[in-house]
Amino acid sequence: MSRFTSSVDMSLSAIKTACSNCNLRELCLPFGLSDQEVARVDELINVRKRVKRGENLYRAGSTFESIYAIRTGFFKTYVLLEDGRDQVTGFQMAGELLGLDGISTERHSCNAVALEDSEVCFIPFVRLEEVSREIQTLQHHFHKVMSREIVRDHGVMLLLGTMRAEERLATFLLNLSQRFTARGFSPAEFNLRMTREEIGSYLGLKLETVSRSFSRFQEEGLISVQQKHIRILNISGLKNLLDHRK
Amino acid sequence: MSRFTSSVDMSLSAIKTACSNCNLRELCLPFGLSDQEVARVDELINVRKRVKRGENLYRAGSTFESIYAIRTGFFKTYVLLEDGRDQVTGFQMAGELLGLDGISTERHSCNAVALEDSEVCFIPFVRLEEVSREIQTLQHHFHKVMSREIVRDHGVMLLLGTMRAEERLATFLLNLSQRFTARGFSPAEFNLRMTREEIGSYLGLKLETVSRSFSRFQEEGLISVQQKHIRILNISGLKNLLDHRK
């Protein structure tokens, strides 16, 4: 009986998670494809997997075979220095791709960890290349996705290289807000999935500095913070932190 | 007569600059291709252009049509914030590709400026996609190049997020040394093409800090500095600056 229900669950989940029925289609890899083309992409995704909070999706050094599309959940990626220092290189949410770093050397160059229970689609890279040789739209969109990642990284470099603590945190909040909005969630109210330390690592700050900046934003009425729950009260106030300096 | 010599120069230069005769073949886009495949890549590169020191190859906001392979010379790319702050996102030398940032939005997201008189090959992107749909090796190598750029950016994020001034500068010098070596130049002696301010912008430091760090390295016998001329005297000493910290 338990075997039976489990198999029912599987097939249900298989139906639900086909790209053609996925509500992330407009954010994810199939963006801009015809129904027929989406079906081709569907074919190449044969594995979907749950990743529990705290589990690694992949580790630096492991061999690269697939990229991953996040169906649900939240991840962080980070790189390590031998001496223990680490740098969070990104936070990824539903509809975003993971693993692009592995293409270059056939091994992953960073670690990916789920920050909440998540679900990902495996996209075997060899097959993705096959199909994108046939479907020009897919090829081009994939190139755009990789390029977008490069542009995003440049933005982080700008943040790390030129901004002060509060500017970094404001940028971070505005970015999260915008990405939640694109997924149909509230732009003004959301739960952080990561700790202060992880935010700090991403922003090149210590967790105490992150905490202090949150407190100051709250004092100034820009946001309200209750642990991981954030409400943005004055979005233009946050934006102003970035504009008129120098 | 001047017209004649000029046309001779042109044809000579055209011969010399075909990918098949280019000594950067093993570093550049044609890496790993058969002679026949290299010929296909040659075909799609119809424009080669000189860029004078100080000239822009492209600017943020301009429409994206080509990526560029550097034949000779040296470039920097940088992004701007409205208030005037800027961040150098990279220094590029012969055999490296420029312009990948433009794919994502069909517009360039950063500026590329020649730091010395340079020469670049135009690779029209639409045609590159065409040919990589036919040549699997080219397709895969291009994906590797984009991925390598992402990995490189993560390294810079690590540097900007976690390292102190001297660690950043040491990392920078070791990286330059390694790239010059790959191009057949001395690992220990080279000329910087960029100013202290540009180095600082790349490393998230002020030019005075860069200058002071150079001076300290010199005092400690790690390098010798004479304006833009650098000689690395103790490479393992430089590497040690990175290792044993915490």
Place this chain on the structure above:
DNA sequence: CGCCAACTTGATGGCTGTCAAGTCAGGTGG
């Protein structure tokens, strides 16, 4: 020869890191 950009070096200050103590929330086990 003189100008100017690039660079070096010194003095000072401020932002953020470090260290420390205490609070809060959630989960576990008795």
Place this chain on the structure above:
DNA sequence: CCACCTGACTTGACAGCCATCAAGTTGGCG
């Protein structure tokens, strides 16, 4: 159900690294 424990967070005091401001030097180029 409650007490306890632990990880996450907040807040304060202090210090250090690097930015800032300033003055002077160097080298290349017209």
